[in-house]
Amino acid sequence: MSAAASAAAKLTQFGVKHVARGIGRLSTEVLESGSGSYVTTVSGRKMLDFTSGIGVTNLGHSHPGVTKAAQAQVGKLVHGQVNIAFQKPYLELVKALIPLMPHKSLDTFFFWNSGSEAVEAAVKLARHATKKQNVIVMQGSYHGRTMGTMAMTRSKTIYGENYAPLMPGVFAVPFPYCKQCSIASHSDGKFGFENCCMDPVLQLELLLKRETSPSDTAAIFIETVLGEGGYVPPPQGYLERVREICDKNGILMVADEVQCGYGRTGKLFAIEHYGVRPDILVMAKGIANGFPLSGIVSRKELMDMQKPGSMGGTYGGNAVACAAAVAVLKAFKEEKILENVNARGKELKDALAAAQKNPKTKHMIYDVRALGLMLALECTPGKGYASKIQAKCMEKDMLLLTTSIYDTLRFIPPLNITKEDMAEGIRIISEAIEEVAAGEDPPETSTKGQTPE
Numbered sequence: 021m022s023a024a025a026s027a028a029a030k031l032t033q034f035g036v037k038h039v040a041r042g043i044g045r046l047s048t049e050v051l052e053s054g055s056g057s058y059v060t061t062v063s064g065r066k067m068l069d070f071t072s073g074i075g076v077t078n079l080g081h082s083h084p085g086v087t088k089a090a091q092a093q094v095g096k097l098v099h100g101q102v103n104i105a106f107q108k109p110y111l112e113l114v115k116a117l118i119p120l121m122p123h124k125s126l127d128t129f130f131f132w133n134s135g136s137e138a139v140e141a142a143v144k145l146a147r148h149a150t151k152k153q154n155v156i157v158m159q160g161s162y163h164g165r166t167m168g169t170m171a172m173t174r175s176k177t178i179y180g181e182n183y184a185p186l187m188p189g190v191f192a193v194p195f196p197y198c199k200q201c202s203i204a205s206h207s208d209g210k211f212g213f214e215n216c217c218m219d220p221v222l223q224l225e226l227l228l229k230r231e232t233s234p235s236d237t238a239a240i241f242i243e244t245v246l247g248e249g250g251y252v253p254p255p256q257g258y259l260e261r262v263r264e265i266c267d268k269n270g271i272l273m274v275a276d277e278v279q280c281g282y283g284r285t286g287k288l289f290a291i292e293h294y295g296v297r298p299d300i301l302v303m304a305k306g307i308a309n310g311f312p313l314s315g316i317v318s319r320k321e322l323m324d325m326q327k328p329g330s331m332g333g334t335y336g337g338n339a340v341a342c343a344a345a346v347a348v349l350k351a352f353k354e355e356k357i358l359e360n361v362n363a364r365g366k367e368l369k370d371a372l373a374a375a376q377k378n379p380k381t382k383h384m385i386y387d388v389r390a391l392g393l394m395l396a397l398e399c400t401p402g403k404g405y406a407s408k409i410q411a412k413c414m415e416k417d418m419l420l421l422t423t424s425i426y427d428t429l430r431f432i433p434p435l436n437i438t439k440e441d442m443a444e445g446i447r448i449i450s451e452a453i454e455e456v457a458a459g460e461d462p463p464e465t466s467t468k469g470q471t472p473e
Contacts, residue, residue: 024063024064027062028049028061028063031050032050035050046071046421047414047419049061049063049065049067050063053081053082054069054080054081054082055080055081056080056081057069057433057438057441058081059081059419065417066417067418067419068417068419068444068445068448069418069419069434070413070419070420071420071421071432072306072432074279074305074421074432075279075284075305075432076305076306076309077306077309078283078284078305078309078435078436079348079351079357079434079436080434080437081310081434083309083347083348083351083436085347085351086308086309086310086348089343089344089347090340090343090344093109093340093343094340096339097339098340099335099338099339100339101334102131102336107337107339107342108339109343109345109346110131110342112343112346113129113349116346116349117129120349122288122289122297123297123298125319126301126317126318126319127317127319128317128318128319128324129317130317130331130336131313131314131315131337131342132314132315132337133313133333133335133336134304135163135164135279135314136164136165136166136169137164137166137314137333137336138278138302138303138304138314138315138316139164139168139172139241139302140164140166141331142274142300142302142316143155143168143172143238143239144326144330144331145316145322145323145326146239146272146300147239148325148326148330149238149272149322150238150239150271150272152237153189153238154189154191155189155191155239156190156191156193156224156239156240157172157173157174157190157191157193157240157241157242158174158192158195158241158242158243159174159195159249160174160197161175161195161241161242161243161246161247161248161276162175162247162248162249162279163276165179167186167187168187170186170187171186171188172187172190172241174249175248175425176248189232191227191232193223193224193227194219194223195220195246195252195254196218196219196220196258197249197252198211198212198213198216198255199252199386199387199398200426201217201219203217204216204217214255216255216258218257218261220258221258221265224265225265228269234269237269239274240262240266240271240272240273241276242259242274242275242276243277243278243280244259244276244277244289244293245285245290245391245394247278247280247423248423249424250389250396250398250423250424250426250428251389251394251395251430252389252396253389253391256294259291259294259296260296262296263296263297272299272300273296273297273298273299273300274298274301274302275291275298275300275301275302276302277290277302277303278302278304278305278314279305280391280394281301281303281305281306282306282307283352283357283358283361284361284392284393284394284432284435285361285391285392285393286361286362286391287358287392288352288358289301290391290394293391299318299319299322300317300318302314303315306348307345308341308342308344308348309347309348310344311341311344312335312338312341313337313341313342313345358435360435360436361393361435362392363439364393364433364437364439365390365391365395367439367446368393368395368433369388369390369395371446371449372385372390372395372397372449373388374450375397375450375453375454378454380454380458381453381454381457383400383457384405384456384457385399385400385453386398386399386401393432393433393435393437394430394432396424396429396430396431397428397429398428399427399428399429401426405427405456406422406428407427408456409452409453409456410422412455413448413449413452416448416451418445418448420449431449433445
């Protein structure tokens with residue numbers, strides 16, 4: 021064993037012993053550095069990162085412009101606590117974001133640290149503004165792992181298992197996941213993504229009649245594109261119907277874009293694909309390319325209803341994180357990030373679609389979904405194909421994540437990934453899929469009616 025490998029093994033052993041076991045992780049590798057689309061471990065292993073820290077380092081690791089901005093801010097002011105005074109980077113970020121919002125009514129901001137905290141800030145705002153308690157979430161949604169957001173997360177039971185009692189007043193309805201819709205699967209092709217049966221809209225209307233009256237319901241929380249639940253974009257028409265229901269019943273519509281926002285889908289915010297106005301928009305992850313920063317934005321009339329002192333937090337809207345976030349927006353404009361997202365996203369989608377059509381591998385693939393560089397490959401159930409493909413990619417020095425209760429791979433490469441790095445990623449993924457298919461046991465041959473030798 022080399023000296024580097026020995027040092028890495030010791031660090032891993034130390035981590036296993038002293039880091040909380042409740043943290044699940046893809047690998048026990050120890051990361052030392054990152055540059056662009058790659059990370060390097062302490063053992064010297066260079067890996068192509070198609071996780072982007074779960075959609076956080078959207079401009080790649082150690083982006084020069086973001087790094088420079090953060091370094092400069094560290095030399096000026098690290099912590100300008102929001103309850104003490106305004107600080108310049110915070111205000112510069114607000115000024116940069118206002119003209120980029122998906123609707124002109126979204127003009128007042130509150131920044132915090134993590135996605136979960138931002139979702140809870142949205143809950144606080146919705147409850148306070150409407151003077152109502154209940155919130156509605158989607159089945160399959162992920163909103164966080166704090167005590168409040170655990171109650172709202174419905175993607176997997178692991179996130180809330182044995183932590184009850186959770187926050188009350190949370191109700192769930194189906195998300196329009198057409199590939200897992202029982203109506204679509206029994207409609208002989210009549211219903212599907214291109215012609216959604218819109219049963220989730222009916223279920224939402226029934227919920228408001230059966231379980232939580234509109235007079236008790238503050239908000240409906242929707243991930244514009246379902247994240248942990250399987251990277252599922254809703255069919256056109258669905259969000260418009262939800263908006264109508266909200267308007268009719270005095271309910272706020274909250275778009276959780278922690279994972280799908282900030283350019284991931286080819287537009288700065290995924291809600292722009294649907295032309296729907298949210299009352300509150302939640303953002304985090306890629307907003308500062310790795311620095312802990314999250315936020316909500318709403319219209320001033322709602323935000324101004326909260327009394328001074330009811331919102332805040334020690335580290336919320338950190339000056340260094342805000343300076344990094346300003347640099348992120350500058351890079352989006354100067355480097356034409358959204359154009360790259362759509363170009364590279366098409367390349368990866370085409371490659372996954374080709375695997376779905378390949379006679380050798382098509383039996384493994386149930387669905388391919390894509391919106392920009394937010395892509396999913398849902399595998400045929402029962403064989404564990406997603407985990408097998410993921411393991412093969414790891415062997416080939418590529419980081420890739422599974423997701424959902426269904427057997428699904430999610431692809432989250434940097435938004436500025438080069439054409440060459442995308443080609444390398446496609447090569448690895450394609451090889452991994454083919455190798456998993458080639459390694460399967462041959463189909464069993466029936467021996468019925470044969471005489472044993």
